Amino acid sequence: MTISSLVDAYTRGDTTPATYLKEVRECIAANDADIHAYLETYDDVTAPDTVDPDAPLSGVPLAIKNNILIAGRLATAASNVLKDYTATYDATIITRLKEAGALFVGATNLDEFAMGSSTENSAFGPTKNPVDPSRVPGGSSGGSAAAVAMGSVPAAIGTDTGGSIRQPASYCGLVGLKPTYGALSRYGLIAMGSSLDQAGTLTNSVADAKRLFTVMAGQDPHDATTITPDTYPAVETRDTYTIGVPRDFLASGVDDDVRDAFDRHIEALQETGHTVVDISLPLFAEGLAAYYIVMPAEVSSNLARYDGMRYGTRGDGDDLLAQYLSARDAFGPEVKRRILLGTYVLSAGYYDAYYAKAEAVRTLMRNELNERFAEVDLIVTPTTPTPAFRLGEVADPLSMYRQDIFTVPVNLTGVPAISLPLLSVERDGTTLPVGVQYIAPHAGEERLFDIGVRLHDTENQ
Amino acid sequence: MNTEDVTHLGTLARIPLSDADTAAFAAELGTIVEYVSAINEITADVAVTKQNGPVMNVFRPDEVTNESGACRDVLLEAMPDTTPAGHLKVPRILSNDE
Numbered sequence: 001m002t003i004s005s006l007v008d009a010y011t012r013g014d015t016t017p018a019t020y021l022k023e024v025r026e027c028i029a030a031n032d033a034d035i036h037a038y039l040e041t042y043d044d045v046t047a048p049d050t051v052d053p054d055a056p057l058s059g060v061p062l063a064i065k066n067n068i069l070i071a072g073r074l075a076t077a078a079s080n081v082l083k084d085y086t087a088t089y090d091a092t093i094i095t096r097l098k099e100a101g102a103l104f105v106g107a108t109n110l111d112e113f114a115m116g117s118s119t120e121n122s123a124f125g126p127t128k129n130p131v132d133p134s135r136v137p138g139g140s141s142g143g144s145a146a147a148v149a150m151g152s153v154p155a156a157i158g159t160d161t162g163g164s165i166r167q168p169a170s171y172c173g174l175v176g177l178k179p180t181y182g183a184l185s186r187y188g189l190i191a192m193g194s195s196l197d198q199a200g201t202l203t204n205s206v207a208d209a210k211r212l213f214t215v216m217a218g219q220d221p222h223d224a225t226t227i228t229p230d231t232y233p234a235v236e237t238r239d240t241y242t243i244g245v246p247r248d249f250l251a252s253g254v255d256d257d258v259r260d261a262f263d264r265h266i267e268a269l270q271e272t273g274h275t276v277v278d279i280s281l282p283l284f285a286e287g288l289a290a291y292y293i294v295m296p297a298e299v300s301s302n303l304a305r306y307d308g309m310r311y312g313t314r315g316d317g318d319d320l321l322a323q324y325l326s327a328r329d330a331f332g333p334e335v336k337r338r339i340l341l342g343t344y345v346l347s348a349g350y351y352d353a354y355y356a357k358a359e360a361v362r363t364l365m366r367n368e369l370n371e372r373f374a375e376v377d378l379i380v381t382p383t384t385p386t387p388a389f390r391l392g393e394v395a396d397p398l399s400m401y402r403q404d405i406f407t408v409p410v411n412l413t414g415v416p417a418i419s420l421p422l423l424s425v426e427r428d429g430t431t432l433p434v435g436v437q438y439i440a441p442h443a444g445e446e447r448l449f450d451i452g453v454r455l456h457d458t459e460n461q
Numbered sequence: 462m463n464t465e466d467v468t469h470l471g472t473l474a475r476i477p478l479s480d481a482d483t484a485a486f487a488a489e490l491g492t493i494v495e496y497v498s499a500i501n502e503i504t505a506d507v508a509v510t511k512q513n514g515p516v517m518n519v520f521r522p523d524e525v526t527n528e529s530g531a532c533r534d535v536l537l538e539a540m541p542d543t544t545p546a547g548h549l550k551v552p553r554i555l556s557n558d559e
Contacts, residue, residue, distance in 0.1 A: 088535045181513045195513040224519040231515060289497040300474060307475070309551055314541035320552045325477040336476050340467065341490055343474040345497075353501060359509035361500050366510065397489055398496055414513040442514070 001154045003060050003208040010051045010059055017047035017059030017103070024061045024105055027152040036127050037137075037146035039066050040074060041106035048101070056211055058101030063147040063156040066107040067114055067190040068199065070094050077190045078122040079112045080330040081306050084313060091188020092223065093157065093199050093216040100215040108156060109143030112332045113303065114164055114192045116140050117403040118394065121334045126391060129172060132430050135388040138168030138403075144202050145172040155203040155212060161193045162291055163383075163407025165200045166419035170383035170435030173421040175456065177201045177209040178407075180443050181414035182227035184213075185220035193298040196291075196411040206452035209418065213445060227443065235444035241451060243269060244279035244376035253405060255386045257425040258434050262382045265422055265436055269380075272454075279372050279379070283365045287409035290365070292401060293345050293358035294412065300342025303335065337397060366413045373441045378451060381406045383419040383435030387427060406437060416440050418448040420456045462491040 009015045025041070032038050052058040064070060067077045069087035076082045090098070097104075111121035119127040119142030129137040130150035137146040141158025145168035148156050158165040160178040169176025177200045184199045191197060201212045219226045245266060250259070270276050308315045308327025315326025331339070345354035372379065384403060394400050410417045419435035426432075436455075440447045467487045471478040478486070537543050542550040 086539060088532065088539050195510075221521055225512070225514065227514065283503070286500055286503060289499045292493060292497050293500070304475075308541060310541075310549060311539050312541065318552075320554050321475075323552060324475045328475050329477045331476070336478075336482075337486060337489060339474050339476060340470045340486060341493060343470045344462075344466075344490065344494065347470075347473065354497065356509055357500055357503075357505060358497075359511065360505035360507055361503055362510040363507045364503070364505055367507075398492055401493075412513075 001151065002205045003057070003154045003203070003211055004205065006060060006154055007058075011053070017051065018049075020059070021045075021047040021061055021103065021105070024152055027150070028106070031130070031150045031152065034128065034133060035130055035146050035150050036125055037108055037143045037150060037152065038063070038106040039076060039078065039109050039124055039143065042073070042104055045103055045105060047103060052101055055101035056215055057097060059103065060101065060155075061103045061105045061153050062097065063106050063108045063144055063153045064094070064104055065110055065141050065144045065156070065158045067110060067159060068094060068157060069188040069190070070104060073107065075190065076124075077113045078110045078124055079332070079335070080123045081312050081327070083123070085311055089188065092185035092220045094188060096216050097157070105153060106147070108141070108147050111140035111142070112335050113190065114140040114159055114161055115299070115334050115338055117163070117167055117400050118389075118391075119143060120391065121332055123332055128391070129388050131173060131432060132388065135390050135432070136171065138171035138384075138388060140164040141202065142168050145169060145174055145176075148172070148174055148202050148204065155201060155208050157199060157212070158202055159189055159197060159199050160411065161196045162295060162411050163404040165202060166383050166407050166417060166435065166437060167403060169202055169419040169421070170433065171388035173433030175203045175206055175209050175421065175452065176383075176419040176435065177213060177445075177448070178410060178417050179213060179217065179445060180227065180232070180416040181411075182225045182231070183217050183416070183443070183445065185223040185226050187220055187222035191302040193295040194302060195298060196295060198411070205457050206418070206420070206449055207457055209452070210449045232441070232443035235441050235447050237447055237450040238377065240273045240275065241377040242275045242277060242375070244277055244372055244379045246281040246284060246379060246381065247278045249281050249284045249406075250381060253385050253402065254382060255425070258382050258384075258386060258423065261423040261425060261434065262436065266380070277376060279376060281368060281372065281379075283361065283368050284409045286361060287365060287412055288401065288405050290358040290361045291404070291408040291412055292341070293354045294362065296338040296342035297346050297355050298342070299338045300346065303331075303339055306331075334397070362412050365409060369413050369415065378447065379439040381437045381439070382423065383407065383437040387425050387432035387434050410439055415442055416445050416448060418452050420452055422455060462487050462494060
């Protein structure tokens with residue numbers, strides 16, 4: 001089900017919001033004991049009696065990742081540190097979705113504080129991939145992806161710091177949009193890496209991604225990093241595009257079947273009239289190293305606030321230090337690992353070698369990307385180097401981090417990207433989806449929607 | 462990275478670590494630090510990225526936009542420990558005994 005087809009069905013009178021909401025709840029009741037996409041369902045939410053034709057999401061059920069604040073609802077970030085924390089205000093994107101008529105049916109699971117690529121790091125148990133429940137849905141927005149993939153909601157909202165929307169979209173066969181840094185307000189998102197975080201969408205169509213993006217985007221006085229239509233030069237749509245393939249970046253680490261499927265996609269692109277050129281992005285291969293310096297540095301700083309004093313759960317102990325330590329012992333192993341790593345790269349004597357160097361490399365990556373976008377309209381890569389892996393299969397932290405090799409440079413440079421479910425590979429008799437990632441210049445969402453509708457929606461309707 | 466380094470990081474970051482944690486993190490963080498050290502092979506004689514995007518002044522009229530005390534009760538409600546008079550309660554940090 002897409003949002004567009006649901007709204008059409010409401011308009012024609014084929015169904016009503018109340019009837020559809022009942023179906024949503026039946027689907028969750030039937031499937032979620034196995035999949036565990038949801039941390040909580042909002043059974044008190046009621047559907048409107050009539051559909052408002054001027055509200056683009058009137059009566060449309062959505063699932064929301066549980067690191068996005070909805071006033072009066074638990075906002076746990078899938079962490080024991082915030083397990084009893086009730087949000088005191090609405091995130092700006094939540095306010096805008098509510099004004100557009102959306103109904104929130106539940107909070108979705110994630111890796112704790114959005115740190116992970118499998119949703120196995122949730123303090124409340126992993127989510128399973130509806131395509132093959134022995135496999136992970138990806139992460140960190142794995143609950144949002146699974147909620148859509150199991151058919152419970154037409155779309156869900158996630159967040160993407162290094163690939164946390166696009167990688168689950170790739171693993172679950174969905175469209176995943178990571179907008180330009182600053183396109184959507186971060187006000188009311190539980191911060192992970194503040195220079196990297198963006199909210200975005202998991203949908204069954206590109207048109208739905210565009211509809212949700214249009215509702216949520218725009219300047220916000222509560223987030224000074226939000227951009228205006230004048231912040232970046234206009235990015236036009238065209239009849240045919242020049243599309244760059246960064247062959248050096250794809251040279252190693254890609255599963256053979258994924259590479260074959262990707263190569264066939266590139267051939268098909270040329271047959272539809274687009275021009276495909278090989279480009280070089282040598283610094284992008286170093287992006288993952290820069291990311292695993294910048295991100296943990298921001299994590300260690302952002303998560304310093306969880307000391308159990310002002311919110312969350314107060315720690316035990318006789319004095320302040322004992323209470324701090326007790327409260328922060330509730331972090332899971334991956335969160336502790338990243339806080340310690342961030343503390344290391346920011347500490348005296350290492351700051352220049354790691355953090356300052358990584359931020360300089362980030363400037364070089366941005367320059368390199370701007371040069372390539374003078375030559376090409378779009379850049380294409382596989383979204384992930386492999387299809388979804390099995391639960392427990394990737395245990396080593398560094399191997400898990402490598403899942404994000406193609407997605408993190410996008411966050412480091414702040415450009416928008418969309419994952420389209422256009423590839424598939426066979427594993428043990430099961431067909432598994434893999435995404436293709438299209439990257440546009442800053443504020444180039446319209447171009448991503450244009451190519452996405454042509455490559456995905458038109459073929460699937 | 463050795464176990465003493467990890468113990469020191471735990472102290473700085475206020476993360477309590479058991480001996481088993483310390484040993485495991487020393488091995489894992491050592492591998493990760495070795496991996497990210499690859500960026501030191503890049504010559505980067507450029508300004509560092511301090512903001513992800515253009516930086517500009519953001520102004521608004523100098524007006525009070527929220528009603529005084531409007532959020533007070535809901536914020537106090539979210540706090541782990543408060544006094545009846547409406548204060549956040551925290552442990553004593555100064556003592557007469559020392």
